[in-house]
Amino acid sequence: MILAGDFNAKHTSWGGDINDERGQDIVDWTTRHNIYIHNTYDSLPTFQTTRGKSWIDLTMTKTIIIHDWTVQEEDTLSDHHYVCFSLQIQKGQIQQRTQTRNDINNINTEELKIIHNTTKTHNKTKKTNQIWWTPELQRLRQATNHLRKKYQQERDTINRRHAEHEYLRQRRLYKNTIKETKNTTIRQYFTNTDPDGPWNTAYRIIRNKNKSNNKLSTIKKDGTWTIDRNETIQYLHHKYFPNDNEEEDEEEHKHIRQKKSKIIYERRDNHNHKRHKKQKSDSNRRDQQRNN
Template identity: 25%
Template sequence: MRTTYCYRLMAVSPSPNNCTVIQCNLHHSQTATVQLRKWLEANDTAVALIQEPWIGARGQINGLSHLRGKLLSTTISDKPRTCIYYSNKLHIQPLTQFCSRDLCAVKLLADAATGLPEVVLASVYMAETDVPPPQEMVQLINHCEQNGQHIVVATDSNAHHPLWGMELANERGKNLTEYLFTTNLQILNKGTTPTFVNKRSRTIIDLTLASDGAANLVHDWHVSEEASLSDHRWIRFNLETVIKVQQPKRNPRKTDRKIYTDKLHQSLEKPVAPGRLLDTAQIEIQVKELTSNILKSYNSACPLSDPAPRQGHQWWGPELERLRRRVRRHFNRAMNTCADEDWENYKTAKSKLKKRIRFRSTASWRGYCGNITSCAQANRVRKILANSNASELGSIRKTNNTFTTSPEETERTLLEAHFPGCRFVRDDRREEMNYNTSTRNWRYAE
């Protein structure tokens, strides 16, 4: 017996545009995570290549869930030191075979309409105790070179070299440079603006590397002047890609039942074929007419609507915004004067903001849970707690020991493994499928 599987592809109108990529090292800081989250809420077509995220007590990444995108990190080790956040509006496939504690990678899918190629985006952390480059990064770059794929690597190298603006080179910088000379990677860092700033030093250790083809797709690379609330400053650039155009949808829960009932009664007042139905052909006509009337009534009672934008933190108020601006002012002053007193003022303001964030978020959650008075509200809390922010299904290993290269190939591989011998039918609209009813089916129905 064969199983027919019909899968629907999202109808997306290609619109060539730029997505904003932000490279940031959060230094395991809660305040830096909140600052990044505020930026992601305002940019709905962004990719964040993150190193050293804020880790909770159970080893999970905190502060970046329930956004308008997905968060990818390794699932085989605790306390990951890299992760990638990407918007739902981007055509992205996770490369799970290359995800580890110190590396995370995704792939921007190619677009035939615009001619944009596939681009791999990777977030890499190079620990100070290890000799750069890490072996996982070498394997990923070799994979991209062998398959002709473009790649952009955002890394916290903890290395110094004049090639990216430092006056002197350390041993880590020499080892990394020797490796880069054996690849087709370019260093996108420009100028001598420091990417790591604290009271004691200002260095350039956060690097953006890109292959020759990917470098042509990167525009406006710069070290951001915005306060990241971390020792590492943000690096931002634009990358040519295709943005999904979200299609309007119907929400059955918002159906006006009175309008639906009235419309359906009006359409059923006059039957198509009055009298007794004598054969299957007349039954088919009546069924199609009834189905059409039901759908027309439903479409009138439940019109199409655009998805509502996700709201930000409800507990973020004027007090926290005022403290955030104060932290930024102290940071800018400390950067300009380099005085110990100004750095201490910045540290004190940052510590106060962190305490108030914890107080406000905890109080808001306790207040919300304490005001639950109905099953609907309790069910909403259950959904929030059950949501693990799982990312999309990425690449999986096939029987020939290779990995899938597209979401469609991944779905096909899973279906062939779990439903051997199934037949695939590609159809974009389920409503237009024709079901040919045989005489045997009618006899069975009788």
């Protein structure tokens, strides 16, 4: 079992200098059920903003071995940092699954409530393998990470303020470039269609780019072929726009019709009521004007 996420819990066992009630609950729960917390007290903070930092993203395991647990320094365009580790699967791991499941079933309701109230899972993955990723984005990410590290290491107040400004400016540039690159990639994907793609013919007809004479021909129906264009049109019309015959309705269709009729009648009554009310108000106003 691997349990990882933003627990928003503080304890000196995994970093920081304060303990809170939620952090102590997690320590007690993991100790009681032999669950191992891989966070270390000397790791980089898992959450950091310009206003502060904390160690609130935890990684826990039971009967599973992981190695090289680290908090990455690179910028994620989020307040949370990447947490990376290597997973080792041992022989016989599958046989241990039943035991782990039984251990989970033994967790009482109060403990499940603690887990529910303290966990908020995240699935942050690097997106460098996406089709929209470019060498320019790689360069911007490296520059952003460099300025971020420079800002974090600066101790002089004036220089730190300047470093923060440079880092945030670079971060905005990096974020906006990602957005623009994604949009451009999507536009190119839908405009530069593959000539052999299944939607290419429909796309060219809609955009009026097809120079050939695309007349509707015969199609196959019920094991036979239509003989001409008129029969093809009639068949398609009947198949995709069938006659609405109430006598063929099933119970579900009857219920939908009744519900629809009720809504129509209610709207009509409401409209008539408002119109009558307005007419009465206009009549009273005219009478008042004549009396004055």
